[in-house]
Amino acid sequence: MTPMPEPLRPYFDSLEEIQHAARPEDTFHNCFGCGPGHPTGLRVRCFRTDDGVLSPVWIAKQYEGPPGAAHGGIVAAYLDEVLAGAVLRGSGRSGPTGELTVRYRRPVPTEAPILGKGRMVQDHGRYVDVEGELVDATTNEILATAKGRFFPTKPS
Numbered sequence: 001m002t003p004m005p006e007p008l009r010p011y012f013d014s015l016e017e018i019q020h021a022a023r024p025e026d027t028f029h030n031c032f033g034c035g036p037g038h039p040t041g042l043r044v045r046c047f048r049t050d051d052g053v054l055s056p057v058w059i060a061k062q063y064e065g066p067p068g069a070a071h072g073g074i075v076a077a078y079l080d081e082v083l084a085g086a087v088l089r090g091s092g093r094s095g096p097t098g099e100l101t102v103r104y105r106r107p108v109p110t111e112a113p114i115l116g117k118g119r120m121v122q123d124h125g126r127y128v129d130v131e132g133e134l135v136d137a138t139t140n141e142i143l144a145t146a147k148g149r150f151f152p153t154k155p156s
Contacts, residue, residue, distance in 0.1 A: 002036075002043040005058040007113040008137060012056060015047035018088060028094065033081035042077060044116070046085030052119030053085040057134060059110045069107035075134065076102045079146035082116035083130045090120025091128050093152030098127060106136075106143045113137035127151050 004012060020026075020034060029037040034044050046053040057078055065071035080100055088094050108114065118132030133145045 002045060004056055005113060008056040008058065008115070011054065011115060011137065012047050015049065015054060018046045018048060018053065018085060020046070020085070020088060020094065033077050034084065042074075042081065044078060044081035044085070046082065046089070046116075046118070048089055049117075052117065052132070053082065053089050055082045055085060055116030055118070057082075057114035057116045058112070059108065059114065061110045064110050066107065068109060070110050072102075072104060075104065075108050075144050076100065076146075078116060079132060079134060079144060080148070082118040082132045082134075083146060083148040084150065086118030086120050086130045086132060087128050087150045087152055089118075090130070091123050091152050093128075095150055095152035097148055098151050099147075099149040101147045103145045104143075105145065106141060108134055108143045109136070114143070121147075 029035050032038050032041040035041055046055045059070045063070050063074040115135045115137050121129040128150045131147045134143045
């Protein structure tokens, strides 16, 4: 399990973590984004909220694009995982991303407390629509937003 960055701990102390791909035989155990078994992955964690998920995001400097800000691909990867957590939370099923649209509103700082938020918009049965954002935990400013369509395939 990835340690919780200290500045983000108060947001998550009272929330239940969604356990996902904990065993080596689980489908997403070695996923770069969420898998605890990936040696250099992001290891995104999601916690249940009343309307979806909340995720601690602390982007390491190694993922910097422009000075002081995360590379856009890493921002998209974090949002993809937060939305996947919202799919699991909302439908009880996991599955791959079919579509992901990201809007970058502000540079996402590295080495800073960020909150990932995701929620299910609609479960169509064969696919699920979700949306979310990355929010600066200090200023509450929305840094990037995303909409996604996932194709969940199995109960978790």
